[in-house]
Amino acid sequence: MRPDSVMLFAAGFGTRMGALTADRPKPMIEVAGKPLLDHALELVEAIQPARTVVNVHYLPDAIRTHLAGRDIAISDESDRILETGGGLRKALPLLGNGPVFTMNTDAVWAGPNPLQQLLHAWNPDQMDALLLCIPLENAVGHTGQGDFVADSENRLTRGPGQVYSGLQILKPDLLAEIPEDAFSLNLLWNRMLAQRRLFGLSYPGQWCDVGRPEGIALAERMIGYTHV
Numbered sequence: 001m002r003p004d005s006v007m008l009f010a011a012g013f014g015t016r017m018g019a020l021t022a023d024r025p026k027p028m029i030e031v032a033g034k035p036l037l038d039h040a041l042e043l044v045e046a047i048q049p050a051r052t053v054v055n056v057h058y059l060p061d062a063i064r065t066h067l068a069g070r071d072i073a074i075s076d077e078s079d080r081i082l083e084t085g086g087g088l089r090k091a092l093p094l095l096g097n098g099p100v101f102t103m104n105t106d107a108v109w110a111g112p113n114p115l116q117q118l119l120h121a122w123n124p125d126q127m128d129a130l131l132l133c134i135p136l137e138n139a140v141g142h143t144g145q146g147d148f149v150a151d152s153e154n155r156l157t158r159g160p161g162q163v164y165s166g167l168q169i170l171k172p173d174l175l176a177e178i179p180e181d182a183f184s185l186n187l188l189w190n191r192m193l194a195q196r197r198l199f200g201l202s203y204p205g206q207w208c209d210v211g212r213p214e215g216i217a218l219a220e221r222m223i224g225y226t227h228v
Contacts, residue, residue, distance in 0.1 A: 001098045002119070002122075003049075003098065003099040003100055003122065003169050004049050004050040004051065004096070004098070005049055005050060005051040005096050005098070005100045005101070006049045006051070006052045006053070006101040006103060006115070007075075007087075007088055007095060007100055007103070008037070008040055008041070008044070008052065008053065008054045009084060009104050009105060009166075010025065010026075010037060010063055010105045011055045011056055011057035011058065011082075011087060012026060012057070012058065013057075014026030014029075014058070016211050017029060017211070017213055018213060020213055021058075024062050025056075025058050025059045025063060026106055028062050028066065029216070031108055031216050031219050031220060031225075032108075032219070032223060032225035035066065036106055036107075036108070037054070037066065037105050039107075039108050039109075040103055040104075040105045040107075043113055043115055044101075044115065046115070046116070047119065049101070051073065051094065051096055052073070053072070053074070053094045054105075055074075055075040055076075055082075055087045055091060056074055056077060056078065057077040057081045058081075060074075060076065073091075073094040075087065075090055075091035077090065080181070080182065081182065082181060082182045083184050084102070085182075085183040085186075085187055086180070086181050086182040086183050088170075088175065088185065089172070089175040089176075089178075092172060095172075099124060099169050099171045100169070100170060100172060101169055102167070102185070103115075103166060103167045104167070106166070106209065106210050106211055107165065107166055107208060107209050107210060108207075108208050108210060108223060109206070109207055110205050110207070110223050111204055111205015111206060112204065114165065114205075115167070117132065117201060117203065117204075118130055118132055118169050118201060119169075122169050127169075127171075127197060127199045128170070128173075128197040129169065129170040129188070129189065129197070129198050130168060130200070130201055131148065131156065131164055131165075131167075131198070131201070132164075132167045132168060132203050133148055133150070133163060133165060133200045133201065133202055134163040134164075134202075134203050135202060135203075136163065138206045138207060139207055139208075139209070140208040140219070141208055141209065141215055142163055142209060145160035145161075146159075146161040146162050146163050147162065147163055148161055148162055149162070150162070150202070154200055154201065155196055155198065155199055155200075156199060156200045157193065162200065162202060165207055166209075170185070174188050174192075208222050
């Protein structure tokens with residue numbers, strides 16, 4: 001089944017951004033003249049999904065106001081932040097059935113549309129999830145050792161290798177088996193790893209995680225943006 005719904009994670013506190021998130025949620029921080037959320041939405045809109053959902057928690061009214069009048073559903077986590085797994089499960093009634101894209105909203109991309117790349121490679125007969133991964137040399141500003149190693153068939157194992165980009169296609173079926181309310185999608189990945197149904201795709205372009213203030217300048221340099 002072709003994934004036709006997108007879940008955008010926008011509920012985090014953005015504490016690593018320091019004073020920049022004192023009066024706004026991290027997805028509303030501007031890079032190259034527009035909010036991070038809009039960078040993600042431009043990529044999403046290019047594949048024309050049937051449903052797009054954004055979750056909110058910290059300073060939610062800023063995101064609600066920004067998205068007003070657009071065909072985007074809001075999954076409200078104002079009472080309690082649910083992490084990625086719990087947030088996705090709460091949003092399932094808005095997302096519909098079948099596999100979904102999940103996407104972080106704190107990265108900027110330079111290269112082909114990453115959602116389109118995943119669509120081309122998605123094989124639901126083999127895969128329970130397909131993670132878009134970034135070779136270390138293409139992960140601008142990243143200082144870690146990577147998250148996953150892929151074998152010759154692109155099955156993943158955990159280890160120093162490529163960096164998880166925050167974008168994937170995932171079958172949400174296993175969410176019902178998790179007893180916690182708030183939990184990371186890592187719990188699902190662990191089950192998929194055990195069944196050898198977690199796959200990765202290497203992104204050919206560049207990617208910059210804007211999780212810290214210095215990431216703003218790095219991302220703008222990566223895409224060739226100059227302030228006027």
